[in-house]
Amino acid sequence: MAAFVWSTNTSGKSVFGLKFTVSGNLVLFDRNDATVWQSFDHPTDSLLVGQTLFPGQKLTSSTSSSNSTPGFVFSYSSGLQAVGFNGQNIPLASSSGQFIRLDPDGHLKVYESGELNWNAVVDLLTSGIGYCGYPMVCSNYGICSSNGQCACPDDANSETSTFRQISYTQPNLGCSLVTPISCSHSQYHTLLELKNTSYFYFNIIYTDKNSFLDEKIDLENCKKSCLKNCSCKAALFAYDSRKGCLLLSEVFSLINNEGMVENVTVFLKVQKSSTAPTNSPSKKSRQVTIMLGSSLGTFFGVFFVVTSCFFILTKKRESEELDEFFVDQVPGSPTRLSYEELRVMTSNFNDKLGEGGFGTVFHGTLSDGTKVAVKRLNGFGHVKQSFLAEVETIGNIHHVNLVRLVGFCAEKSYRLLVYEYMSNGSMDKWIFQRHQELTLGWQSRKKIIMDIAKGLTYLHEECRQKIFHLDIKPQNILLDEHFNAKISDFGLSKLIDKDQSQVVTMMKGTPGYLAPEWLSSIITEKVDVYSFGVVVLEMLCGRKILDRSQPEEDMHLLGLFKRKAKTEQLLDIVDKYNDDMQTHRAEVVEMMGVAMWCLQSDFSRRPSMSVVVKVLEGFVDVENNLDYNITTPVVPRAITATGHQEDAIGDATPLFPSALSGPR
Structure with a gap:
């Protein structure tokens, strides 16, 4: 799928027509053939022959070959033009096609077309800044x-x-x-x-x-x-x-x-290691203290001192934990806000957007008029872990398909997180509601699937540490005003070193979206791939993973999917309440192949999220010979106060703590 690169922004201007020149310049012109807008004035990461990088303009690289998020930036104060060999000009005088590109590694190179592909022929900046x-x-x-x-x-x-x-x-x-x-x-x-x-x-x-x-x-x-x-x-x-x-x-x-x-x-x-050497001064000091206390027989005095020290150290550690969130000095980091500032910007927490297991989300407005969503966390130990996970995980990573953390508050017992405002709320209300005014067509759903895949690819492969999200579900996919999808809720996420392939952790997340290997407590990033597969299937079928309104044999979507796949009747489960989805039923069934690949019970057979992106872009085919005997998890139930059993899948998940869901 094509990514948004630039917009002509010519509304209100007199545009008579457009032309695409032989040099690769897209030009909009008026009735007098005067240029109203041209793509050469808006360079991205490349310059074509004849295109000039004027003072004040810049080239912006992609973060990587698989991620179009802005990376390194190059600007040239005296102008840079791709014309020929003479003087300070760039060597673009070959009979073959050429262009200049700022690559993800920061190199500004001249590329020349070869027989099969483009080859780098000149590295332009090395002579000025050196190899290092x-x-x-x-x-x-x-x-x-x-x-x-x-x-x-x-x-x-x-x-x-x-x-x-x-x-x-x-x-x-x-x-x-x-x-x-x-x-x-x-x-x-x-x-x-x-x-x-x-x-x-x-x-x-x-x-x-x-x-x-x-x-x-x-x-x-x-x-x-x-x-x-x-x-x-x-x-x-x-x-x-x-x-x-x-x-x-x-x-x-x-x-x-x-x-x-x-x-x-x-x-x-x-x-540094927290374990002090056996001959360290601190340990000797403790030994002397113990011996002195024993010889004097002041057991109760020592007990009182130790208790007091423990209390003081605990308070000091809590203070240090607050201080470690002092991030104002680092460009691009979230801003630390006071509780009073958040109270004012939310009108005393009066405009509630949503509520979930860990707290409540309120609508707020920054001093510059920017709308935000403020999540106020409720609770103790688990809230502290969730708060730390969110700030550590998304506080300093930026991607177009991840909800941005604007600021936070860690003051006394208050723990609040401030996010960018997502005006269309969470995805679940758009795919599970059967009202025409709250529906998404096939193209919108296909783009959302790509957005989620790109966001997970960034978390798994392109951060300096791997990040396992561990709670991918429709409630945690938020939509902005243009229906761009962004992953939210990192309260359960895990930061993993690049050289680690798996991690041992307690089961957490939401039933129905948990991969089978959670039962072993040894997980990899493939648990997110499985959850992604469940979400894709829900989007294609327009129903929740568990729907009690269906006949008993069709209640669980995975069981229904497995049965229909084996009988080659997948067209039957395409979202029947959406006319546009029915119109594109053949394409929807093809997308179900992607979901099936992600839902393989053997996690080693699931694709990585970067491979999923390539499949969605049309560069890779879905693997053949997939195992359709996917695991259908047992539906957990919660005991209510009246003694009745209720499903623990969906909006409320009492058996498994998860981060706050719903609109921000």
């Missing part, structure tokens, strides 16, 4: 040397390594922390100072007056700010004429200065 000047030349945490080698940073004073290479055969894939940074153990965070090391950002910082360099913070406060901020992964401090601090929420490639530049110091946040 690219953000991802050595990937995350990798240090680039002038000889083109990539290595990992390490602590010379440590007996054990702090970083390890992702691949020893491919050093350019970067490095990872041996002990991942944990917000729940922030007392063990420390900064590793790197000598003779710079960052690619500082190659341009001294000529960029709009940089994020904070010139008001000195060195010590720069370091303290990073340690207090869980989202901060590194602190950079510049000396010289532009002295100041820069905090990083993600660490790209570093540069070995080798004596060339000495005006930048890099501090990487690392997690």
Whole structure:
């Protein structure tokens, strides 16, 4: 499916016609043949022959080849034109087709058409910024040397390594922390100072007056700010004429200065072990205290002191947990708001949008007029875990198909999360309601399926850590004013290191959407793939996974789907209440093949979400010989106060705690 790239924005202007020139420029013109709008004035990641990048314009790369989310940005203050070899011009003078593109790795290259594909023939920026000047030349945490080698940073004073290479055969894939940074153990965070090391950002910082360099913070406060901020992964401090601090929420490639530049110091946040050596001073001190207490026989005194210390440390830890959400210093992070600010912007929490297991959602308005949704969490232990999961997970990731966390409040016992407002609410009311005014046609549902798939692909494969969502269901898919779908509710999500393939965890989520392997408590990202398959099937059939209004043999959608698939009667279960879905029944049944692949009982046979995206784009076919004996989970029941049993699937899920659902 095509992604939104640009809009002509010519409403109210006199447009007589359009033409597509031989150079690839789309031009809208008026009755006098004067240009009203042209695509050459709105570059994306590429420049065609004859197209100029004027001062103030920029090229924006995709995050990756499979994700069109904006990535690196290139701007050229004196103009850049793709014309020919002479002077400072770019070498585009071949008889074959050529273009310039800013690639996801930050390289600005000239591509030339070959017999079978496009080949890179010139790397334009290397002569100016050097081989090590690219953000991802050595990937995350990798240090680039002038000889083109990539290595990992390490602590010379440590007996054990702090970083390890992702691949020893491919050093350019970067490095990872041996002990991942944990917000729940922030007392063990420390900064590793790197000598003779710079960052690619500082190659341009001294000529960029709009940089994020904070010139008001000195060195010590720069370091303290990073340690207090869980989202901060590194602190950079510049000396010289532009002295100041820069905090990083993600660490790209570093540069070995080798004596060339000495005006930048890099501090990487690392997690030290919480286990102190047996001969550490702290342990000796505790032993002396115990011996002294025993010899004096002051058991009750010691008990009182220990109890008091425990209480003080608990309060201190709670305070530190609040401090670790101090994210105002990092560009792009959510804003910390006070409870009073949220009370004002929600008109004292009067306009309720929805309610669920963990709290209530209210409509709010920021001071600049922006509409938001404010989720107020209720409860204790599970709420704290949900709050931490949401802030840690989506606080510093940005994707067009993930609901954006605008801000949060962690004040006393209050825990609130502020999201972008999604005017069309959650998807369930659009696919399960049988009223014509609240319905989605085939094209809309197909686009929503693609949006969900792209969002999950980003979580599983394109973040610096894998993220398992663990609660994909229609109530957690929100729709904006243009019916673009965004995944929400990360209260149950898990952050997983890239080198981990599975995780052991307690069962959680919503019955009906849980993959069979949850019973073993050992899960992979394929549990999200299974849930995605259930959601797709619900969208195609226009009914919930469990529908008590149906005859007993048809109540469970998976059982019905399995039976109809075996008898080749899948056309019978296409949403019968939607005329547009009935018109496109053949295409809908093809999409059911995608759902079936995702619902395989053997999780190793399910596709990855990136493969699902390729299937939806038409580049990959659904696997043949699928196993139609998909597992139909036993329907759990909850005991009510009257002693009757009720279904635990749907809007209320009493047996399984899950994050707040419903419209934001």
